[in-house]
Amino acid sequence: MAGFSKPRGLLSTLFAILLLLQVTVAISHHAHHEHARNPTPTEMEEHMEKTKRLLDERADRIKVTGVLGGTRAERKEVRDLKKNADQWNLYLLGMERFMAKAKSDPLSYYQIAGVHGRPYVTWNGFGPLTNNAGFCPHGQGLFGSWHRPYLAIFEQAWYQCVVEVIATFPSSQRARWTAARQTLRLPYWDWAVAPPSGESNMPTLLRDPTVSVTKPSGKVTINNPLYSYSFGSSLPSEMGGGPWNNWPITLRRPVSNPTRSNNxxxxSMLQSMRTNLRDRVYYLFISKASWGYVSSEQIGARTEIASVDSFESVHDAIHTTVGGDSGGTMYYLDYSAFDPAFWLHHVNIDRLLAMYQKNSPNTWVANSNINRPMAQWNQGEAKNANSPLKPFPKTTKGDYYTSNDIKDTLLLGYYYADAQSTGAMVSAVNNKYSGGRNGLRARSVGEDGANLPYDGRPLKAGDYHTILSIIANKFALEGSYTAHCFLGNGGNSTGNSTAPYSNSTAPFGNSTTPHSNSTGSTSYDYTQSPDYVGSYSVLGGTQTGSLLTEGCVPLTTALMGKEAAGYVKSIAPKDTEDYLKKNLYYKIVGPGGVEYNPEDLEDFHVYVQAAPVTPASSGDAFPELGDYIKLPTVTENLPAGQPYTWVPGPYDYIGYNETPSYEYPAPADSYPSGYPVPSGIPSEAPSRRTSQDTVSASRLSSTSTRRAIICTRIIPNRRIVSHVV
Structure with a gap:
């Protein structure tokens, strides 16, 4: 480990020494000319900042370019990529070589994965961390755009490994492999699409411990680089401990005796969740809300009723399910990027967000406040689409990408077929994520256990889209937690669940720390219940705090099944409200498989609401959603189901500029050197608005200032709306 940590520590120390020398010389020079006055604290701070900027500009940093070289290639679904044998072979060999890079290499798998969360160290000449934290802006307005250059540097480093792999083949074979790599890009894993018949929506490609590949020596079997990542013989000490008693290999829903992943x-769980994941994606698209509202799960982004869910919130469900409440790698935000599934999953999130750009083309990143201390930002700093996406430089001198720079994915050398045009997007959403089209069937929806499988039906006039909305504190526990939602009388309701909410069926102790997991096998799988509808997950970390999120569990398809089985006459509130009141229940499960009383969790609230649906006018259009109405009687007797009104805090969103402050496509001078700039782009960058990046945490935390900055108004049947004043 010394080979990794010392160079980084040395860089930070050298930076600090240079900075101190600069300031000392400046103060001495100042004192020589003004003997009567010492510099003020403000002058000291300003000079420190100026010196830091000068040193930043002199730094020789690795420029994030993605895969460039003239060819703009498609990122494909992982199962589709496998159909091209040569590209699949190069993808795996490149990943194997990438993971084997020395930890001291800034382009190693270890260091790039470490940017996301732990080990809480600097990267690529960024300088000393602003806070002891990772760089990932989860629960922030920059969540979606920040991950785009992050994926690009991962793809860039992996692709270089592919090039190195090809160089090991005999010269007579290199032309073949070089041709294959030209259009090779990172694949994505679409966990919401219906899988091929007889397969799970988690491909065996991610679950097989070993895989056969072709190397210069011929066919060989290697450890599958999509199955796990190994830190070595032990977890590096700078990681500060890790899941499953510091196990040095990434794990998914780990079990013991022997320690292994339970893929x-x-x-099985993802297969049970697929219909609900599909519904969440589908109804996000037909909401047609602003991109900034659907990209982040932070409650402050919910300033329009159409935005009752977010892609980030859906993304959390994959993290917690793959990691598992037994304490796997993906279960903790801090460690999650080390699991190879993280990258396949996040490429899919990037794809969905790129598709949504076609759905709401005149909106982009929302103006927001940083709501928790991060490696690159302080709590309270205001951000917008022109804010630097640290620590990802677009030049070697420390100029960082902004969200506006990377709105066009072609800038980074890739595209998604489903995001090529509005028509391609609508077609993909309708064909992949709308209910009742694929002919697959789910488990029984009948309370009496009758074989009544149902996967949904097309929407029709008079239908309502009904959801269980959930507000939750992202960092209420040390680790993640999940609300499993059920509809039916096949199990106990939430209200009469056995006290004191300890899950007797899970062979675990009640520890909530991620570093002392028990050695039990697995927790009870709620997704196999005949009443199971879906899950709402909250991806947490190893530190507690306060950050409110909001999302939902769609109930519409489950209610369609109840309609088909004769339990309700229609899926309109007049016919479903009483049924929901009697049959809706949920269980909250946290680290170690422990069941929690919803009212014991800080800032946890649930309520049900429904919106009328107007069916699509044609196959190349989306249905229309009307305004949501709340159904308070459904949850009034459930734990955490009483009426609740959210009041913005000092670090919540302060508004959304509906007149975009960006220029798209990006200005020509923001494209990396060597990138073929699209035509029609102005040669000079427009002036950048930077005032929103100067709001201090102390100013925002002032009560009087909050009154000056934030005003609220209540819209009937809508949440509080915040506006900048």
Whole structure:
């Protein structure tokens, strides 16, 4: 480990020494000319900042370019990529070589994965960390755009490994492999699409411990680089400990005796969740809300009723399911990027967000406040689409990408077929994520256990889209937690669940720390219940705090099944409200498989609401959603189901500029050197608005200032709306 940590520590120390020398010389020079006055604290701070900027500009940093070289290639679904044998072979060999890079290499798998969360160290000449934290802006307005250059540097480093792999083949074979790599890009894993018949929506490609590949020596079997990542013989000490008693290999829903991943349970659970994941994606698209509202799960982004869910919130469900409440790698935000599944999953999130750009083309990143201390930002700093996406430089001198710079994915050398045009997007959403089209069937929806499988039906006039909305504190526990939602009388309701909410069926102790997991096998799998509808997950970390999120569990398809089985006459509130009141229940499960009383969790609230649906006018259009109405009687007797009104805090969103402050496509001078700039782009960058990046945490935390900055108004049947004043 010394080979990794010392160079980084040395860089930070050298930076600090240079900075101190600069300031000392400046103060001495100042004192020589003004003997009567010492510099003020403000002058000291300003000079420190100026010196830091000068040193930043002199730094020789690795420029994030993605895969460039003239060819703009498609990122494909992982199962589709496998159909091209040569590209699949290069993808795996490149990943194997990438993971084997020395930890001291800034382009190693270890260091790039470490940017996301732990080990809380600097990267690529960024300088000393602003706070002892990772760089990932989860629960922030920059969540979606920040991950785009992050994926690009991962793809860039992996692709270089592919090039190095090809160089090991005999010269007579290199032309073949070089041709294959030209259009090779990172694949994505679409966990919401219906899988091929007989398969799970978690491909075996991610679950097989070993895989056959072709190397210069011929066919060989290697450890599958999509199955796990190994830190070595032990977890590096700078990681500060890790899941499953510091196990040095990434794990998914781990079990013991011997310690291993339980990928079969992951696969089974995701298969049970697929319909609800599909519905969440579909109804996000037909909401047609602003991109900034649907990209982040932070409650402050919910300033329009159409935005009752977010892609980030859906993303959390994959993290917690793959990691598992037994304490796997993906279960903790801090460690999650080390699991190879993280990258396949996040490429899919990037794809969905790129598709949504076609759905709401005149909106982009929302103006927001940083709501928790991060490696690159302080709590309270205001951000917008022109804010630097640290620590990802677009030049070697420390100029960082902004969200506006990377709105066009072609800038980074890739595209998604489903995001090529509005028509391609609508077609993909309708064909992949709308209910009742694929002919697959789910488990029984009948309370009496009758074989009444149902996967949904097309929407029709008079239908309502009904959801269980959930507000939750992202960092209420040390680790993640999940609300499993059920509809039916096949199990106990939430209200009469056995006290004191300790899950007797899970062979675990009640520890909530991620570093002392028990050695039990697995927790009870709620997704196999005949009443199971879906899950709402909250991806947490190893530190507690306060950050409110909001999302939902769609109930519409489950209610369609009840309609088909004769339990309700229609899926309109007049016919479903009483049924929901009697049959809706949920269980909250946290680290170690422990069941929690919803009212014991800080800032946890649930309520049900429904919106009328107007069916699509044609196959190349989306249905229309009307305004949501709340159904308070459904949850009034459930724990945490009483009426609740959210009041913005000092670090919540302060508004959304509906007149975009960006220029798209990006200005020509923001494209990396060597990138073929699209035509029609102005040669000079427009002036950048930077005032929103100067709001201090102390100013925002002032009560009087909050009154000056934030005003609220109540819209009937809508949440509080915040506006900048």
């Amino acid at each position: 079969n349970e992951v696969s």
